[in-house]
Amino acid sequence: QVQLQESGPGLVQPSQTLSLTCTVSDDSISSGNYCWSWIRQSAGKGLEWIGRIYASGTTNYNPSLRSRVTISIDTSKKQFSLKVRSVTAADTAVYYCARSIAARGDWFDPWGQGILVTVSS
Amino acid sequence: DIVMTQSPDSLAVSLGERATINCQSSQSVLHSSNNMNYLAWYHQKPGQPPKLLIYWAFTRESGVPDRFSGSGSGTDFTLTISSLHAEDVAVYYCQQYYSSPWTFGQGTKVEIK
Numbered sequence: 001q002v003q004l005q006e007s008g009p010g011l012v013q014p015s016q017t018l019s020l021t022c023t024v025s026d027d028s029i030s031s032g033n034y035c036w037s038w039i040r041q042s043a044g045k046g047l048e049w050i051g052r053i054y055a056s057g058t059t060n061y062n063p064s065l066r067s068r069v070t071i072s073i074d075t076s077k078k079q080f081s082l083k084v085r086s087v088t089a090a091d092t093a094v095y096y097c098a099r100s101i102a103a104r105g106d107w108f109d110p111w112g113q114g115i116l117v118t119v120s121s
Numbered sequence: 122d123i124v125m126t127q128s129p130d131s132l133a134v135s136l137g138e139r140a141t142i143n144c145q146s147s148q149s150v151l152h153s154s155n156n157m158n159y160l161a162w163y164h165q166k167p168g169q170p171p172k173l174l175i176y177w178a179f180t181r182e183s184g185v186p187d188r189f190s191g192s193g194s195g196t197d198f199t200l201t202i203s204s205l206h207a208e209d210v211a212v213y214y215c216q217q218y219y220s221s222p223w224t225f226g227q228g229t230k231v232e233i234k
Contacts, residue, residue: 047225062222106218107161111170
């Protein structure tokens, strides 16, 4: 059973860049059969899909965040990453990474445990 | 974006009784090419990530008890827990994957009466 684990700073200062990494426990990250998403959950906006990446490096982003977000992948390290630039308090949330099956349906399973990121000075 | 609206926001059900959660999408999530509804259900327990219960509106994920069932088509969907167990206390979410950006309902909290 594949496992995903988020890591990164829990506190980011306003206007700075939030950077998170998701480590995948098996080699499925290198397979074109899957895609890898970031999702966040905040009290104000609930669950919000941020974007996804394929092993090929192809990305899709939520238009609401596209101008500030970059997702990248390093299959050799079994990791994919999220960067959110120019953060504000509204970016405070629990950030999850999750997997979906490409060309089948974009439901998410499994999810990482999540990491709370607080934007504050 | 497709807006997903769940009702009720919360409900309290006695153990062994039926719980029904509704989810409405702002546009149809039924794909004409394959006649499938692009709708999933999750539950989330405190301190845990959401867990997939159902996809394609009614297909139970492996290992999910058969007391969980999904129904509906087009814009109106229902998740039913036929006999509530104590471990079913959670927040339940629907999600559409018909059109990007994928969107979630606001959640329905299920408690024991």
